[in-house]
Amino acid sequence: MARRIDSYLKDLIPAEKLAFYEAVRDFGDSEIAPHLLHWERSHSLVPDSCIQAMGDMGLFGLPIAEAYGGQGGDHTDLVLMGLALAYHSQAVAITPGAAISLGAKPLQLCGTEAQKQAHLPALAKGERMFVFGLSEPGRGSDAANPQVTAVKKGDRWVLNGEKCWSTNARWASHVVVHALTNPTGQNGKRSTCFIVPMGQKGVFYQEMQGKKVWEQSSTGSIMLENVEVPHDAILGAENDGFKVMVTTLNGGRLFIASLALGSLAFALDKCRVYAEERLQFDDKPIGRFQRVQDVIVDMDIALESGLTWLLHLCRLYEAGTLSREQAAKIKVECSRRASDLIVLAMEICGGVACFDEFGLIRHHNDLFVTRVGEGSNFALKDLIVRPLRQA
Numbered sequence: 001m002a003r004r005i006d007s008y009l010k011d012l013i014p015a016e017k018l019a020f021y022e023a024v025r026d027f028g029d030s031e032i033a034p035h036l037l038h039w040e041r042s043h044s045l046v047p048d049s050c051i052q053a054m055g056d057m058g059l060f061g062l063p064i065a066e067a068y069g070g071q072g073g074d075h076t077d078l079v080l081m082g083l084a085l086a087y088h089s090q091a092v093a094i095t096p097g098a099a100i101s102l103g104a105k106p107l108q109l110c111g112t113e114a115q116k117q118a119h120l121p122a123l124a125k126g127e128r129m130f131v132f133g134l135s136e137p138g139r140g141s142d143a144a145n146p147q148v149t150a151v152k153k154g155d156r157w158v159l160n161g162e163k164c165w166s167t168n169a170r171w172a173s174h175v176v177v178h179a180l181t182n183p184t185g186q187n188g189k190r191s192t193c194f195i196v197p198m199g200q201k202g203v204f205y206q207e208m209q210g211k212k213v214w215e216q217s218s219t220g221s222i223m224l225e226n227v228e229v230p231h232d233a234i235l236g237a238e239n240d241g242f243k244v245m246v247t248t249l250n251g252g253r254l255f256i257a258s259l260a261l262g263s264l265a266f267a268l269d270k271c272r273v274y275a276e277e278r279l280q281f282d283d284k285p286i287g288r289f290q291r292v293q294d295v296i297v298d299m300d301i302a303l304e305s306g307l308t309w310l311l312h313l314c315r316l317y318e319a320g321t322l323s324r325e326q327a328a329k330i331k332v333e334c335s336r337r338a339s340d341l342i343v344l345a346m347e348i349c350g351g352v353a354c355f356d357e358f359g360l361i362r363h364h365n366d367l368f369v370t371r372v373g374e375g376s377n378f379a380l381k382d383l384i385v386r387p388l389r390q391a
């Protein structure tokens with residue numbers, strides 16, 4: 001059965017973008033889908049060979065300019081990759097996705113020319129990965145006030161504290177550390193971002209254990225103990241670190257929406273097939289029951305509307321006119337809609353939905369991350385409501 005998402009994308013994107021989406025989709029079908037169950041049951045992270053293959057396809061350099069060794073693509077390409085890979089596995093999709101949208105992006109947006117020359121070519125090839133070091137054990141939604149500190153010592157800075165939830169930490173070459181540098185400054189002007197090599201003295205990484213979402217994605221805790229970096233390790237302006245981070249998150253939230261829609265697209269196709277094949281009561285398909293049809297139709301509507309909206313926002317992102325509220329809204333809506341619907345999708349498939357090889361339970365678990373990651377939906381609503389309260 002043809003994928004429903006493919007029929008929508010045909011009408012929404014030009015031919016060359018569709019060809020790119022199809023290439024990544026085919027890669028997912030042949031190089032990810034057949035191995036997923038084994039990776040899950042053996043509790044392994046995305047294998048190095050898979051990361052290498054994605055690097056060879058140029059996925060890590062998608063929206064990086066050709067002058068820096070990238071593919072010269074745009075944010076639409078990034079979300080198309082998210083849709084294609086997340087159809088099978090959000091955990092695989094987030095690996096290049098976070099490397100680009102959270103790792104390379106702050107450098108693209110706020111780096112000096114010297115910093116870009118030093119890092120972007122290797123990031124574009126997937127030979128290096130940057131980690132987005134915003135969250136901490138004691139600072140999640142309240143990210144503007146980090147507990148990690150950076151103190152000036154002569155011409156150097158000394159960093160102390162802990163970052164956590166760091167996606168891709170296992171493979172990272174550097175972490176962009178968001179640290180408190182100006183405790184008495186106004187809110188949003190208290191912190192600075194630093195590019196810190198993972199191999200620097202005093203940097204310790206540990207994989208966070210027990211995570212039951214995005215299971216093949218690396219999620220690390222990064223300790224910083226008297227880590228010294230030079231002044232030119234600063235990314236963006238001094239005491240403007242929060243701006244670097246929140247500007248980056250606009251694009252990241254569009255990518256998270258693509259993960260939610262990729263999972264939804266998988267669930268929709270799974271249910272369409274199952275509802276016609278599963279025979280109950282007089283050996284007739286359960287797809288004849290209106291309540292089953294309702295769920296499938298709701299998934300279809302959510303997918304079509306979500307794709308149309310997301311691709312529109314990608315165009316605004318490229319034009320430089322996407323607002324923080326717009327990026328937050330699509331992340332909130334796609335994640336809650338897809339995660340609400342997947343519970344119903346599982347219900348119409350009955351007991352078989354409980355099994356890993358059926359695939360829905362993986363997407364169910366992974367969709368939870370889309371609700372809390374890159375700003376929890378509840379906290380983002382604080383942002384979304386602001387223009388609504390203006391007279």
Ligand SMILES: Cc1cc2nc3c(=O)[nH]c(=O)nc-3n(C[C@H](O)[C@H](O)[C@H](O)COP(=O)(O)OP(=O)(O)OC[C@H]3O[C@@H](n4cnc5c(N)ncnc54)[C@H](O)[C@@H]3O)c2cc1C
Nearest residue numbers: 132133134135140141165166167372373374375376378379
């Ligand atoms: C798998 C995974 C990968 C991640 N990767 C990264 C990464 O690469 N880099 C990184 O920096 N972070 C990463 N994160 C962290 C993620 O961004 C945080 O989990 C998120 O910002 C929420 O922070 P918290 O979990 O500390 O929740 P808290 O801030 O403790 O919030 C808990 C809950 O309180 C409520 N709440 C909080 N604030 C408000 C508010 N203002 N209004 C209403 N309700 C509110 C919400 O229900 C919220 O979900 C990752 C998280 C996960 C789960």
